Amino acid sequence: MRTxxxxxxxxxxRRRFLGFLVAAPTLAAAAELGLGGSTPAYxxxxxxxQPPEIYDLNDMLTDAARATSNLITVVINTDGTAxxxxxxxxxxxxxxxxxxxxxxxxxxLPVDRVKxxxxxxxxxxxxxQLTGGSNTTVSTFTxxxxxxxxxxxxxxxxxxxxxxxxxxxxxxxxxxxxxxxGRTVSYGDxxxxxxxxxxxxxxxxxTTKRDYTVIGTPQNRLDARAAVTGAKQYTxxxxxxxxxxxxxxxxxTLNGKPKAIRNRAAVEAMPGITDxxxxxxxxxxxxxxxxxxxxxxxALDVSWIDGTVAGQSDATVLKALRAAEVxxxxxxxxxxxxTVDADFTFWFRSNSSLEPNCAIADVRKDxxxxxxxxxxxxxxxxxxxxxxxxxxxxxxxxxxxxxxxxGRKLFYDAAVEAAQCSKAIGKPVRLMWHRxxxxxxxxxxxxxxxxxxxxxxxxxVLTYEQRHTSVKTDFGHGxxxxxxxxxxxxxxxxxxxxxxIFALTQEVPYNFGATNQLLNEVDLGFNTSSMRNIYSPDxxxxxxxxxxxxxxxxxxxxxxxxxxxxxxxxxxxVLDKVAQAGSWGxxxxxxxxxxxxxxxxxxxxxxxxxxxxxxxGTVNRTVRDGVTGPRVTKVVMAVDVGLAINxxxxxxxxxxxxxxxxxxxxxxSLHLQDGAFLEGSWDNYFYTREWNVPPVxxxxxxxxxSEEPGGAGEFGVAxxxxxxxxxxxxATGTMPTSFPLQHTKPLAFTPKTRIPPVPESPTxxxxxxx
Amino acid sequence: xxxxxxxxxxxxVTVDVEDGVRLLWVLRDVLGVRGPKYGCGxxxxxxxxxxxxxxxFNPCSVPVEKIGETDExxxxxxxxxxxxxxxxxxxxxxxxxxxxxxxxxxxxQIMAAVAVVNxxxxxxxxxxxxxxxQIRNICRCGTYTRIREAVKAGAAHM
Numbered sequence: 001m002r003t004x005x006x007x008x009x010x011x012x013x014r015r016r017f018l019g020f021l022v023a024a025p026t027l028a029a030a031a032e033l034g035l036g037g038s039t040p041a042y043x044x045x046x047x048x049x050q051p052p053e054i055y056d057l058n059d060m061l062t063d064a065a066r067a068t069s070n071l072i073t074v075v076i077n078t079d080g081t082a083x084x085x086x087x088x089x090x091x092x093x094x095x096x097x098x099x100x101x102x103x104x105x106x107x108x109l110p111v112d113r114v115k116x117x118x119x120x121x122x123x124x125x126x127x128x129q130l131t132g133g134s135n136t137t138v139s140t141f142t143x144x145x146x147x148x149x150x151x152x153x154x155x156x157x158x159x160x161x162x163x164x165x166x167x168x169x170x171x172x173x174x175x176x177x178x179x180x181x182g183r184t185v186s187y188g189d190x191x192x193x194x195x196x197x198x199x200x201x202x203x204x205x206x207t208t209k210r211d212y213t214v215i216g217t218p219q220n221r222l223d224a225r226a227a228v229t230g231a232k233q234y235t236x237x238x239x240x241x242x243x244x245x246x247x248x249x250x251x252x253t254l255n256g257k258p259k260a261i262r263n264r265a266a267v268e269a270m271p272g273i274t275d276x277x278x279x280x281x282x283x284x285x286x287x288x289x290x291x292x293x294x295x296x297x298x299a300l301d302v303s304w305i306d307g308t309v310a311g312q313s314d315a316t317v318l319k320a321l322r323a324a325e326v327x328x329x330x331x332x333x334x335x336x337x338x339t340v341d342a343d344f345t346f347w348f349r350s351n352s353s354l355e356p357n358c359a360i361a362d363v364r365k366d367x368x369x370x371x372x373x374x375x376x377x378x379x380x381x382x383x384x385x386x387x388x389x390x391x392x393x394x395x396x397x398x399x400x401x402x403x404x405x406x407g408r409k410l411f412y413d414a415a416v417e418a419a420q421c422s423k424a425i426g427k428p429v430r431l432m433w434h435r436x437x438x439x440x441x442x443x444x445x446x447x448x449x450x451x452x453x454x455x456x457x458x459x460x461v462l463t464y465e466q467r468h469t470s471v472k473t474d475f476g477h478g479x480x481x482x483x484x485x486x487x488x489x490x491x492x493x494x495x496x497x498x499x500x501i502f503a504l505t506q507e508v509p510y511n512f513g514a515t516n517q518l519l520n521e522v523d524l525g526f527n528t529s530s531m532r533n534i535y536s537p538d539x540x541x542x543x544x545x546x547x548x549x550x551x552x553x554x555x556x557x558x559x560x561x562x563x564x565x566x567x568x569x570x571x572x573x574v575l576d577k578v579a580q581a582g583s584w585g586x587x588x589x590x591x592x593x594x595x596x597x598x599x600x601x602x603x604x605x606x607x608x609x610x611x612x613x614x615x616x617g618t619v620n621r622t623v624r625d626g627v628t629g630p631r632v633t634k635v636v637m638a639v640d641v642g643l644a645i646n647x648x649x650x651x652x653x654x655x656x657x658x659x660x661x662x663x664x665x666x667x668x669s670l671h672l673q674d675g676a677f678l679e680g681s682w683d684n685y686f687y688t689r690e691w692n693v694p695p696v697x698x699x700x701x702x703x704x705x706s707e708e709p710g711g712a713g714e715f716g717v718a719x720x721x722x723x724x725x726x727x728x729x730x731a732t733g734t735m736p737t738s739f740p741l742q743h744t745k746p747l748a749f750t751p752k753t754r755i756p757p758v759p760e761s762p763t764x765x766x767x768x769x770x
Numbered sequence: 771x772x773x774x775x776x777x778x779x780x781x782x783v784t785v786d787v788e789d790g791v792r793l794l795w796v797l798r799d800v801l802g803v804r805g806p807k808y809g810c811g812x813x814x815x816x817x818x819x820x821x822x823x824x825x826x827f828n829p830c831s832v833p834v835e836k837i838g839e840t841d842e843x844x845x846x847x848x849x850x851x852x853x854x855x856x857x858x859x860x861x862x863x864x865x866x867x868x869x870x871x872x873x874x875x876x877x878x879q880i881m882a883a884v885a886v887v888n889x890x891x892x893x894x895x896x897x898x899x900x901x902x903x904q905i906r907n908i909c910r911c912g913t914y915t916r917i918r919e920a921v922k923a924g925a926a927h928m
Binding site: 094228271290354402403683694769 | 880
């Protein structure tokens with residue numbers, strides 16, 4: 001039980017927040033979503049620290065979210081539950097659960113009685129409905145708690161009347177208010193009585209960290225039961241009347257366009273097929289089942305116009321990147337100063353989630369409704385409205401829970417296509433991409449090179465220079481608009497979208513003298529986006545490999561070198577934690593080794609220690625249609641994110657990031673050949689599988705004095721990948737320079753056909769039961 | 771169109787659908803059973819893993835006419851029914867370990883896990899790390915560490 005001062009007994013040391021009681025049938029309390037955090041002004045960029053140390057991507061997203069004056073509302077229902085529509089996108093990162101925890105904390109209500117759903121596109125929120133950059137909790141932490149605290153105050157006011165006592169004498173427990181003597185009234189009974197008929201501005205204080213009973217405790221996901229019983233509803237599980245299965249037959253080269261259908265009548269006559277229509281990205285078929293749509297896509301005979309990268313291959317893209325590389329500026333500094341020069345290549349990777357691109361659309365003459373998982377629904381609705389020639393308000397975008405995102409759902413390619421299909425056919429459609437299309441045509445993490453020059457003398461690192469040259473990353477999902485709007489405020493000058501993101505995220509966490517990292521991009525017509533982080537996994541892997549080189553040149557142990565050169569005490573603490581928990585320096589068999597890496601981002605810091613086995617017996621394991629190679633046998637991570645809202649969810653995000661880190665560096669990539677990507681299946685694109693999974697994975701969450709949460713979703717990836725490549729270099733005695741390692745080995749699969757664009761559905765499933 | 775009958779989650783169902791339609795689409799698009807997920811349609815990702823007569827299989831790769839009238843198809847929705855409880859011990863273990871992230875692959879993961887454990891038990895042994903290494907179900911959220919813990923924990927109660 002907790003005594004509640006109701007935020008009324010003013011504590012001069014505590015910050016007070018303003019919010020509203022909103023006119024509604026039951027109690028509804030609201031806060032401005034842009035509330036919270038402090039807004040330091042930056043007149044000039046000090047010469048020492050890099051931009052992320054003073055103002056990082058999270059600050060930018062939080063500031064963008066702060067600018068809107070629109071409200072998010074916690075509602076108390078007559079059944080005693082609270083409900084809240086979160087204007088963000090849940091794709092597995094656990095934000096519906098952590099948001100419920102914030103509300104439960106302030107309301108003194110069990111977490112499972114807080115119902116968090118996803119808000120549809122709300123154009124009035126402007127920049128405040130973009131999910132990305134691991135920013136959700138950072139930007140919503142204060143406003144959600146303010147709304148809940150205001151609701152709690154109103155419940156207590158109503159309870160005081162009901163119970164004939166003063167608010168100061170009341171206590172709350174699990175959704176029930178109790179007066180001295182044992183008389184009680186439930187939140188459900190107060191829900192209507194506490195409602196107001198006209199809006200009212202209210203001041204409130206928030207529960208402080210020392211009084212937290214929910215925040216910081218491990219909680220299982222609220223949707224866990226729905227997920228394991230098959231009841232959780234994704235876009236393709238939704239029944240929208242007459243929205244029949246629809247698929248698209250696509251061109252043999254990336255982004256090719258259809259010219260003409262040569263056998264429309266024959267395909268229209270196929271079993272189950274209801275419609276065939278030309279759409280901008282191919283030929284749409286609509287039918288009774290997706291299986292019949294697959295057959296129809298395979299049967300279509302279409303003439304095509306070549307796509308945006310016709311004739312291109314890995315080698316031509318690499319050549320274009322090389323041509324765009326800007327020189328390293330630090331000259332060779334004379335006989336006493338030595339340099340480490342390194343040059344790395346990172347090949348294309350796919351950010352496909354397991355749920356393929358999909359959306360439901362119902363386009364009518366006067367408006368449209370769209371259903372899909374989307375992290376930028378306002379931009380999506382606007383683009384669809386423009387495409388349909390409708391006012392933005394005529395398009396309603398329902399945000400569904402997604403089956404994974406990893407950056408893919410920042411975009412809404414399937415939603416736009418579904419609207420195009422529904423318009424062309426004149427009926428509602430349930431559009432699904434075939435996995436082969438999702439892999440070949442879906443967005444990719446761009447190919448890049450990174451060059452580093454570091455100079456050292458007399459036991460010190462004097463300069464660190466990194467030039468990252470990348471195929472252009474598409475930020476056309478709303479983030480570009482945020483950057484434009486905040487341009488005057490950013491500490492990086494007028495340097496363009498991608499360079500801004502790069503400058504606001506990349507930080508060398510070491511005292512390496514004059515430090516300088518730059519991005520250069522070339523637009524080659526690929527479909528790109530971020531992939532569980534944007535630049536960091538590649539930039540950090542290259543950096544940490546060079547850090548190991550520097551340590552070696554200066555005669556120091558990789559762990560102790562990092563410890564000595566890092567700028568931050570928090571970094572030293574995570575390094576010490578993994579070194580101790582992972583027994584850094586223990587004796588290892590030849591062909592096996594440890595690696596250690598450090599990464600700072602999202603207002604947090606993490607370190608990873610891995611052990612890798614590169615012995616022939618392990619590397620040469622055979623798995624049917626799989627890639628084995630070196631096996632990471634152990635991962636020990638220590639992470640400091642500041643205040644961890646839900647340690648159990650944070651651990652899950654780190655564990656997932658670890659699997660991505662492995663895949664990035666060891667196995668998973670896309671091969672471009674003659675204008676198209678070859679990989680068309682999960683047995684071609686080698687994301688981490690069970691036979692690659694480290695048998696030991698430990699995540700240590702560092703205690704923190706911080707009262708503010710940091711980002712989590714992407715944070716495990718960069719440090720893990722970096723530690724893996726450092727371990728590989730130490731186990732084999734060779735520094736790798738091309739990632740993933742698998743990419744330049746002989747192709748480990750037979751590419752599927754380009755025409756037809758999707759493979760035949762197998763018929764031998766009963767031969768493989770177990 | 772021909773009629774096809776089979777046992778689904780303990781009850782006889784009859785569907786009116788053309789020969790050749792793979793069972794996954796009969797389940798999802800005709801019968802509205804949405805637990806088995808599409809992730810590839812070519813028996814690779816295993817997101818649709820279900821059971822036929824108690825053994826794991828992938829309905830994306832079985833034409834409906836290959837399923838006979840007495841064949842028992844069990845999807846994630848019918849798994850608790852096989853043990854006469856609200857939840858199967860493997861589902862309990864999954865909840866207890868908080869395995870799911872996005873959740874999309876998890877019905878298939880659980881159906882595969884139950885089959886792997888049943889197979890080991892039929893061979894008179896415990897499920898091993900080598901067994902787990904052979905599971906082909908993909909999880910793009912990377913929940914493998916908790917999956918491995920949950921399979922072993924669930925096995926202890928099967």
